[in-house]
Structure formats: C-alpha cells, structure tokens
Amino acid sequence: MQAESVTIRPLESFSKQVKVLGSKSYSNRYLAISALSGQPTVIEGALICDDTQYLANALRQFGHVSVDIDAAAERITVTPTGAPMRAPSEDVYVGAAGTPIRFLIAMAGHAEGTTVLTGTQRMQERPMGSLLEALPALGVSAEAVRGNGSPPIKVTGPSFRGGSTRISGAVSSQFTSSLLINATRAEQDTEVTVIDDLISKPYVEMTIAALAEMGVTVKREGYTRFHVAAGQQLRGGSVTVEPDASGMSYFLAAAAVTGGTVTIPGIGSSSRQGDVGLVDALVRMGCSAEVSEDSITLTGGSLHGIDIDMEAMPDVVPTLAVVAAFAEGTTHISNIASLRIKECDRIAAVTAELRKMGITVEEQPDAMTITGGSPRGAVIDTYDDHRIAMCFAIAGLRTEGVVIKEPGCVAKSFPAFWQTLDTLHDDASGTI
Numbered sequence: 001m002q003a004e005s006v007t008i009r010p011l012e013s014f015s016k017q018v019k020v021l022g023s024k025s026y027s028n029r030y031l032a033i034s035a036l037s038g039q040p041t042v043i044e045g046a047l048i049c050d051d052t053q054y055l056a057n058a059l060r061q062f063g064h065v066s067v068d069i070d071a072a073a074e075r076i077t078v079t080p081t082g083a084p085m086r087a088p089s090e091d092v093y094v095g096a097a098g099t100p101i102r103f104l105i106a107m108a109g110h111a112e113g114t115t116v117l118t119g120t121q122r123m124q125e126r127p128m129g130s131l132l133e134a135l136p137a138l139g140v141s142a143e144a145v146r147g148n149g150s151p152p153i154k155v156t157g158p159s160f161r162g163g164s165t166r167i168s169g170a171v172s173s174q175f176t177s178s179l180l181i182n183a184t185r186a187e188q189d190t191e192v193t194v195i196d197d198l199i200s201k202p203y204v205e206m207t208i209a210a211l212a213e214m215g216v217t218v219k220r221e222g223y224t225r226f227h228v229a230a231g232q233q234l235r236g237g238s239v240t241v242e243p244d245a246s247g248m249s250y251f252l253a254a255a256a257v258t259g260g261t262v263t264i265p266g267i268g269s270s271s272r273q274g275d276v277g278l279v280d281a282l283v284r285m286g287c288s289a290e291v292s293e294d295s296i297t298l299t300g301g302s303l304h305g306i307d308i309d310m311e312a313m314p315d316v317v318p319t320l321a322v323v324a325a326f327a328e329g330t331t332h333i334s335n336i337a338s339l340r341i342k343e344c345d346r347i348a349a350v351t352a353e354l355r356k357m358g359i360t361v362e363e364q365p366d367a368m369t370i371t372g373g374s375p376r377g378a379v380i381d382t383y384d385d386h387r388i389a390m391c392f393a394i395a396g397l398r399t400e401g402v403v404i405k406e407p408g409c410v411a412k413s414f415p416a417f418w419q420t421l422d423t424l425h426d427d428a429s430g431t432i
Contacts, residue, residue: 005379006407006418008396013300014260014424020248022047022074022241023273024413025099025203028055029181029210030239031067032103034078035059036110036185037214039236043076046241050412052076054093055100061088062111087113091152094119096343096384096412098126102174105131105153106182109140109160116145118152122384125150126341130168131175137165138179138190162186162230169198169223172338176226177207183228184216190228198223199338202274202312209272213239243267245275247414249319250390252298254424256282257326257398259300268294274313281308281320285327305329305372314338318391321350325359326398327372337366343412344383353380353392357399377401386412393421 022045031052034041046052048071056067056076064085068077087108092115094101101117105128108115118124129149135142139161145152160182167175176192183190198204201223208218215235219227243266255262267276269291279296283289286301305327310317317336324331339346351363357375361368377400382389386409396402410417 003407005403005405008393008402008404009425010400011254011258011260011397011424013258014254014262016261016424017263017265018251018420020243020251020264020267021414021416023244024049024051024246025206025273026210026241027052027076028099028103029177029207030214030241031055031059031076031078032107032181033184033210033214033234034236035062035065035107036182037234037236038080039234040080041078041236042238043078044238044240045074046076047244047413048074048076049415050095051097051100054095054097055103058092058094058100058104061090061092062086085111085158087111087115087157091116091118094123096120096123098123098343099174101151101153102128102131102172102178103181105142105155106135106140106160106178108155109135109138109142109157109182110185111157114154114156116152116154122343123151127171128153130171131178134165134167134175134179134192138163138186160186162188162190164191164193166193166195168196169194170196171341173198173200173203176204180204180207180211180218180226180228184211184232184234186228186230188230190230192226194224199311200274200314202272205272242271242273244413245271245273245278246315246387247417248296249275249278249316250394250417250421252278252282252296253319253323253391253394254397255298256285256287256300256303256323257394261297261299263295263297265295268292268296275316277313278316278320281306282323284308285323303327303372305331305370307332307334309335311335315387318346318350318387319394321354321368321370322391322395324370325354325357325372325375325395330369330371332367332369334367336368343385344388346385346387349383349385349388350391353378353388356380357395375399377403379403380405382406382409384409386410386414390414390417397424
C-alpha cells in the first residue's frame with residue numbers, strides 16, 4: 001500500500017556521487033525502435049518505470065514481439081515472435097504515459113485491424129490533433145473517438161505506406177519523433193515538413209541519434225524538413241541507455257539549495273538530452289560545475305535570480321523554479337507554454353505550491369516569475385505528477401515541514417527516487 005504522504009528531512013549539506021537511472025526518453029525510443037526492427041534487441045541500462053512498462057505491455061499486445069523486463073539488471077529484451085503485427089482485440093491502455101501513446105498512435109498504422117489507444121482521465125484531455133492530421137497523408141487512418149483530438153484514438157491499418165506530410169511542431173516534438181520512428185517501416189520514403197517552429201528540439205535530436213545508433217539515417221534541413229529513406233534496415237543487438245537528465249535534475253538542485261556537491265556519472269558534455277542545460281542555468285545562478293565527457297559535478301553557491309528561456313528543457317522547469325525560490329532576486333522563466341498540457345498544468349501547479357510556501361510568483365500564459373525568499377513548510381499537492389512531487393521534495397531539504405502528498409506518483413519516471421533521496425542523509429560521502 002502506498003504511503004499517503006512523506007515528510008522531507010532537511011539536510012545541512014552533502015558530498016555524494018549519485019547513480020541516476022537510465023533516460024526515460026531514450027528507453028522509450030529504443031523500445032519503440034526495437035519493436036519495428038525485426039531483430040532481437042537488448043536495451044541495457046533501461047529505465048524500468050510506469051512509462052516504459054506501459055509501452056512494453058502495449059508492444060506485447062500487437063503480438064509481433066515479446067518484451068522481457070529484468071528490473072534488477074535494468075535490462076529490456078525485445079524479441080520478434082515471427083507473428084504478424086495485429087491490432088489488439090482489447091483497448092491499449094497507457095495510463096498517463098504521453099510519449100508512449102504518441103509513438104503508438106503512428107505505430108498502430110503498421111498493424112492489421114483497428115487499434116484503440118486510451119489512458120487516464122488526464123490523458124484523455126491531452127491534445128493529439130496535430131499527429132492525427134499528419135497521418136492520413138502517410139496512409140494511416142487515425143481519429144479521436146470523441147472527435148475532440150484527444151484519446152481514445154482509433155487507428156486502422158496496416159496502412160503506413162510513407163510519402164510526404166506536414167505537421168505542427170508547436171504542441172509537442174513527440175509528434176515529429178513518432179513519425180520519424182515509424183517511417184523506418186514504411187513502404188516508401190517518408191518526408192516530414194514542420195510547418196511552424198518546432199518546440200523542445202533536443203527531443204527530436206535524441207530520436208535521430210537513437211535511430212542512427214540502430215542503423216537508420218535521417219536526412220534533414222534544420223528543424224523544418226526530415227527525410228527517412230525506405231529500405232534502411234534497423235539493426236538489433238545491444239544498445240545502452242545513458243542516465244536520465246531529468247532525473248538527475250533533482251540531485252543537482254539538492255546541491256544547489258544546500259550548498260552541497262553532487263557528482264552524476266555516465267552523462268556529460270556529449271549528451272543530447274536537453275535537460276543537461278540545467279547545469280548551465282544553475283551555474284548562472286551562482287553554482288559551480290565540472291562537466292567531462294562522462295560525468296557532471298555541481299557544487300551549490302550563493303544563489304541569485306536569472307532570466308531564462310526554457311523551451312528546450314521543459315521537464316526541468318519545476319526543478320529550476322524550486323531553486324529560484326531560494327535565490328536572491330527574481331527569476332523569470334519564459335517560453336514554457338507546453339507545460340500547460342503535461343501530466344498536469346505545471347505552470348499553475350508550481351505557482352500554487354510555491355505560493356503555499358510563502359513565495360511570490362507571477363504566472364503568465366507561457367512564463368512565470370519567481371521572487372526568491374525564505375520558503376516555509378507546507379503540505380504539497382502533487383496533482384498525480386511525478387515532477388511536482390520530486391521538485392518540491394528538494395525544497396524540503398532546505399526547509400522544515402515540507403510534506404509531499406501522494407508520493408507514489410514518482411513511479412512514472414523514477415521509482416527509486418525516495419530511497420535515493422534518503423541516502424543523501426548518510427553521514428559518509430560516497431556513491432548512492
């Protein structure tokens with residue numbers, strides 16, 4: 001039975017090396033790509049969490065692959081069954097897993113029959129219309145069952161033939177990633193034109209990097225046109241997932257607000273994850289950092305506010321906002337409208353919970369301004385959103401009396417978060 005709440009113990013300071021679980025974004029991408037490759041694939045260092053479990057279960061439902069998850073070894077093995085890909089007889093339920101459902105909507109176009117994809121009540125409010133509008137030009141019939149652009153989504157295949165399509169990049173980069181991944185199995189070349197400005201560009205970079213690692217080249221013109229030639233063979237074999245930059249953010253923030261030092265191994269300057277950009281943001285706020293090819297060390301300092309555009313790293317906006325609550329002066333975070341359609345409205349949620357802690361926050365449609373001060377203890381509502389729970393837990397390392405409600409929601413991306421956070425209190429320095 002999940003605890004109804006957890007009370008965070010304040011922390012003077014710490015010096016630790018923290019092992020962060022594998023990237024959720026890369027784990028989802030390698031899972032989806034492996035399911036299309038026709039080759040046995042072993043994903044090492046994979047993140048085993050709600051999102052990847054939902055995607056694995058969905059892939060099994062299509063019948064063409066078996067997916068074996070070894071949580072202790074952080075390994076996922078995807079093996080073709082030899083059976084054709086067929087639409088499941090039952091609805092495919094993905095909970096609150098946004099990336100998986102977007103990948104699966106296009107993937108269902110490869111399956112014979114009609115697939116229905118659905119999720120939680122919040123998932124049934126999230127917009128998928130841009131992707132649904134782009135798929136018919138590639139041969140795929142996909143529609144919202146209720147005609148509102150949101151799940152449940154009904155897809156009829158097998159019909160993903162390829163061709164040319166146009167898509168908006170203004171709502172989610174995952175729509176473009178979904179088309180690129182699924183174009184690898186199309187009968188003909190696929191060209192995707194983004195008709196406006198693509199948000200969250202690093203996530204498309206990660207998709208292209210994952211496809212390249214698996215043997216498929218995507219030709220491109222910046223972020224406006226992408227071309228996937230038919231006939232390229234996805235390879236099987238072994239791939240390794242680097243640590244999750246979003247998960248890392250909470251321990252960087254822990255060092256920032258306590259004046260401690262944290263080292264994250266296995267991720268560094270070569271990472272394509274946009275959330276690594278949080279390191280530079282924290283340095284601008286007064287921290288110091290050492291970044292090598294395969295590790296990041298950050299030490300907290302005297303914090304001050306900054307003005308920052310976080311369009312390229314939306315998942316760590318709540319983390320930075322909590323750090324800003326302890327900084328001198330104001331922090332203005334802009335270009336973050338996409339946060340309104342995440343697991344919750346994260347701009348509204350962060351604003352509400354920081355105000356509970358006595359912090360002044362101005363909320364705009366696509367921005368927020370935080371005036372730093374001395375946050376006080378509060379009972380934090382988490383809105384069934386893993387990122388709200390984790391970022392406000394960090395506030396409790398500096399402030400007495402922070403209670404996080406519904407802490408089990410962290411299972412979506414970081415099941416071991418509370419255990420990892422607790423070990424920061426160990427007296428001895430070392431690895432956790």
